[in-house]
Amino acid sequence: MAEQRRPIRVMQSFGAPRVTTNPYITMLDQALAASDEVEHLRFSWKRALLGRYDVFHWHWPEVKLHAGSPVSAFGKYVLATLLSLRHSFSRRIAVVRTVHNLELPDDNAARLWLLRRIEHQADHRIVLNETTLLPEGTARTVILHGHYRDWYRPQPRAERVPGRLGTFGGVRRYKGVSGFVDAYAEAVTRDDDLSMVIGGKASTQELADDLRARVDGLPGVTLQLAFLSDAELVELVTASELVVLAYRFMHNSGSVLAALSLDRPVLVPRNEPNEALAAEVGPEWVQMYDGEVDGRALTDALREVRAITSERPxxxxxxxxxxxxxxxSAYRAALRGRRAGVRPRGADA
Incomplete structure (x- = not known):
């Protein structure tokens, strides 16, 4: 029992947070550092490969496989492969994986092979919502994605602009920003009081150029195609009457929680996680559309959110x-399972 009570030595797959670090990671870093039950280790390749720890906790392992040059990327691939081998052969190290995304990212065959290997090694998974589907028998713990109210508290709020539709975050094709622009183009023909702001760095120059071409000639559109500081994000969100996140696929969205944390309603695709979120926070705060977002979905959602009477979600x-x-608790469960051999490695999830 004495060993059970000692802090668990856990290495995260992230290093010291920076200004551009996902706030979820920064707040998790702070929560783990403040815990008496965890000896919190930030990532370094030397410590990960040679150091002593009880648990390794993966977040977005694909991040470890990319670098600014082909030579550096190859070096990271080799190091990540060695780390995977260490976790395979060690009987004392449990591997925990937070399921941020259900699908593997688009990447080359070698990286996908290694990502699948890392996925196979997980002894325990942390899921961020209660609707995440994993194969029967998969060891898991539900820890709901935390809010951002404290994170954004220091930033000044903007006055809500009637008819303002906003979207933010890294601009990638799967986030459906182009579809949102097309829906706005349809909606603004019926309501010329609408305006739109798109904020966030585009993943490619091609995507940025495509968005600029799509909005050319549309009234009331502002593009901020660059990384948003916290102050800029808070200004964009709080100036919006409705935040539109027209993702083609949405499972765990920090952007949804960021908007709700700033007391702004969202429009999102209808799916099981979003249905559950609406039931949790108040259905008026989470508007949903079916199929592809269109102009009617935008105007209908605006009409609904103007009837909100609750102060905040x-x-x-x-x-x-x-x-x-x-x-x-999840780390201890992973250690018990790993050391007792209750759940053999290699099970798919």
């Missing part, structure tokens, strides 16, 4: 205060 289940203890 209910995010009481998403406090960060208990995140350290909840993760420590």
């Amino acid at each position: 209910d995010l009481s289940r998403r406090e960060w205060a208990d995140a350290g203890a909840a993760h420590a």
